[in-house]
Amino acid sequence: MIIEPNSANSLAAAAYARTQAGAAALGDSDATFSGEGESVSGFGAALESAVEDFSSSSKAAEKKASSGLKGQGNLTDIVTSVSEAQMVLQTASAVRDRVIQSYQEVMRMTI
Structure with missing residues (x-):
């Protein structure tokens, strides 16, 4: 199965890269992740954003x-x-x- 690249895949890859690059430097749970026009702070907000994306x-x-x-x-x-x-x-x-x-x-x- 070949997965075609789309905006959701590229956003997920970019978010993963940011978390891997900044994980050692951050050291706290109040990390701020930003995507396409949005900023998510903390695990709860990231989880809420993921649920909203699933729903839409x-x-x-x-x-x-x-x-x-x-x-x-x-x-x-x-x-x-x-x-x-x-x-x-x-x-x-x-x-x-x-x-x-x-x-x-x-x-x-x-x-």
Whole structure:
């Protein structure tokens, strides 16, 4: 499966590069990440932004799928939008699983 580059992929890659480059220098949890016209401060705000992106992606996919069922719209756009929504859902599920796994690991620690 070949993933075509798009703005979401390039934003994610840029954000990842910034976090890797600045992780050693920051040393605190109040890191500020900025993307395309937005600035996110802290983990909670980053998580909220990711949830909003997931929501908007799934809504766009639903709209395009419903227009496809009505016989309107471009088939390529519909398939692309549904694939993006699926990828975002898989990413959200992976992050959720990792957070739960980390929480369980912390709970198993002895004090």
